[in-house]
Amino acid sequence: MGWKRKDLLSLQDLETAEIQDVLDTADSMREIATRDIKKVPTLRGKTVVNLFYEASTRTRTSFEIAGKWLSADVVNFSASSSSAEKGESLLDTAKNIEAMSPDVVVVRHKASGAPALLARHLRCAVVNAGDGAHEHPTQGLLDLLTIRQKKGHLEGLSVAIVGDIAHSRVARSDIHGMRKMGMTVTVAGPPTLIPPACQELGVKVSHRLEEAIAHADVIMMLRLQHERMESGLIPSLREYSRIWGLSLDKLKHCRPDVLLMHPGPVNRGVELSPEVADSQYSVILDQVSNGVAVRMAVLYLLAGSQAA
Amino acid sequence: MGWKRKDLLSLQDLETAEIQDVLDTADSMREIATRDIKKVPTLRGKTVVNLFYEASTRTRTSFEIAGKWLSADVVNFSASSSSAEKGESLLDTAKNIEAMSPDVVVVRHKASGAPALLARHLRCAVVNAGDGAHEHPTQGLLDLLTIRQKKGHLEGLSVAIVGDIAHSRVARSDIHGMRKMGMTVTVAGPPTLIPPACQELGVKVSHRLEEAIAHADVIMMLRLQHERMESGLIPSLREYSRIWGLSLDKLKHCRPDVLLMHPGPVNRGVELSPEVADSQYSVILDQVSNGVAVRMAVLYLLAGSQAA
């Protein structure tokens, strides 16, 4: 009820009631995955185009399954094998796709703001599936959905986000979403990977992992990109892992009901020890399942709710 | 009514009445794109295989959407990741695909005549989606559909096709299609890019852009492949653009109701200035929309009309 937006570009844009709306819709979508026949006719005759300028089989597959379970036609348009190589601009490619009358274009692009640019110029709905170091709103939403599912509520919970905050679109969407839902957020990581303006987002900054996670209800460990080492932002993977990686030993000092989350894919032995990834604290695979439910909700709200 | 062919290989093959038949069918398909539920059951239970030996997300996507809106099963078989790498011949690959009982094979290949070879050996319908410098018949048909939609008729109209005529399968399909529909065609471009035998196709040749477009009802600007410069056929992109590129300035001397067309993807600043590409003369995006309608018509005529 009441969803009015044409696009989903960021969680920074959304109001609390809108986030609530997506989460409630996703809750009802989640049930579909448990059915014997995982198919509803909601988006029959609607067309979803996955326009991916960065390889991401995982997120693309999640959107593809979400669309198909809703009976939409899903078309994958991988920009590496496309006109991008022939020098066509992003906007020209997108306008060409729009001319084929899709209802939703799901776009991933290495440039922050690319989905917003498309949203301004296209009449169809645009979903940001990750843009540069800006936002990855469906990831932020699936993280909220997972926490709400496990904890029963969001308001008042305390979250530690650990790792490469500076380059993480996941961290940015999480921070915006969690703050809007009344949660307390602490970010922690090497000083080179914490953006200076971080406090303006309403988060606390910690430079010790143990301190950041001590009282957290949720620990979100971010993936360390190997490029960070090459560019000199961390001294070595081994040192990073020793100081900022999460081991069972470090987890012992946390709340016994702490949730361990990770946006995937996990670098086992870097940000998480293998035992932690497979421990009873981990809800990493719940995040993946909830990803399909959140994307069904988003596709439904953007393309199907008028018809309802 | 009365479509009898097994395949669509070229516009040179087709008779005027057959082209008319495709265009009329496409006109009725176009309406589907405007519906809330873009889906008709026409090709339910039919299988369309996109067999693409050259990367072309745009044309492949257009066929994929066309097939899906008609309820066909569409399978993308990209030959770069396939047995072609293992040294299998085109014909063996195609016979293997045919053994999986598709109803239509849509083929793009760098070798002129490859679709015709397959058509002779396969029992299923074959659609040429572009073969070398030979033909790209669905592009020619969507160009005709766009002109007829905008002008109300085709006969007697005058078209200027500008650029690399020699290497363009689009130009070849356009010329055959337009001549059959009673249109006058002038081709223009640097002498190195105009095939000597051009006049045998029934077209006028001009070596000045301004002359070619002065009285044209339609200007079709072709994409300049960057390889042409490397192989010495044009002196430089900048010089090509100055002489053969279309600017708003040059357009001022044209008919006020001239249609500007381009098969895409556009090299902004080479064959078209950005202002021209976005001007009120441009019907480039209508061409893309009509591409889906034409491909629905072709798939329907080849795979679905017997059942009707």
Next chain:
Amino acid sequence: MGWKRKDLLSLQDLETAEIQDVLDTADSMREIATRDIKKVPTLRGKTVVNLFYEASTRTRTSFEIAGKWLSADVVNFSASSSSAEKGESLLDTAKNIEAMSPDVVVVRHKASGAPALLARHLRCAVVNAGDGAHEHPTQGLLDLLTIRQKKGHLEGLSVAIVGDIAHSRVARSDIHGMRKMGMTVTVAGPPTLIPPACQELGVKVSHRLEEAIAHADVIMMLRLQHERMESGLIPSLREYSRIWGLSLDKLKHCRPDVLLMHPGPVNRGVELSPEVADSQYSVILDQVSNGVAVRMAVLYLLAGSQAA
């Protein structure tokens, strides 16, 4: 009736009655390919994920068409463009996919045993679509189906499998399947390409092509991988072809009703002369058609028969 397995990993695992069950089911699926509307609702609302770590358009397409004709949602997850590049383990990738609630994961991997590993850890059904030099069970089944279709029975028939036995997962699945169905198997090839423990599989070994094929009801010619020459296992393609390649001349001494089979893609002029590949003995394209029927049967037995 009575199919009880969660997975299809190998023919070595299966009992004779189970193989019979798949073949009987495939026989009834084969009819669907001949219908005007090739679509049954059997797997509506089921999701099949093709998880391919090796490029194989042919086998992937066969599974994709099989799934679509059964009305399943089919999602292609090509591991080359996926998290595998980001260092994620096979098991983590598979568990992520499972978290999206597929009913069947079809996996191809260069490591022998990879599908078995996944089968142990995933709740959903796993189908081995080829793992290293271990097995390719749906290929073995389609070979059996083709022989049974052409000969009317399997028991007592004599088969010669010729070529690179040592590196062939097809040979291994064929041998297990044929032995279980009461067939006699002779393998033949250069000593460097015959595994020493071959006799333990219950097959005869021959080191002369002419001898191996003289009384065979079926000749299965294996594809020679070019890498074998580079690694010194054969002296030259020309010499291999002269001694181990099948020409019309050599075929003259065979049974007049011999069936010539090949798992594809064929190296024309290496293991088969072009005339042999196109001769009346060849049932190579029947194998491809039967591949779709066998995969429909397997998907049905693993994902659909409970509902029936």
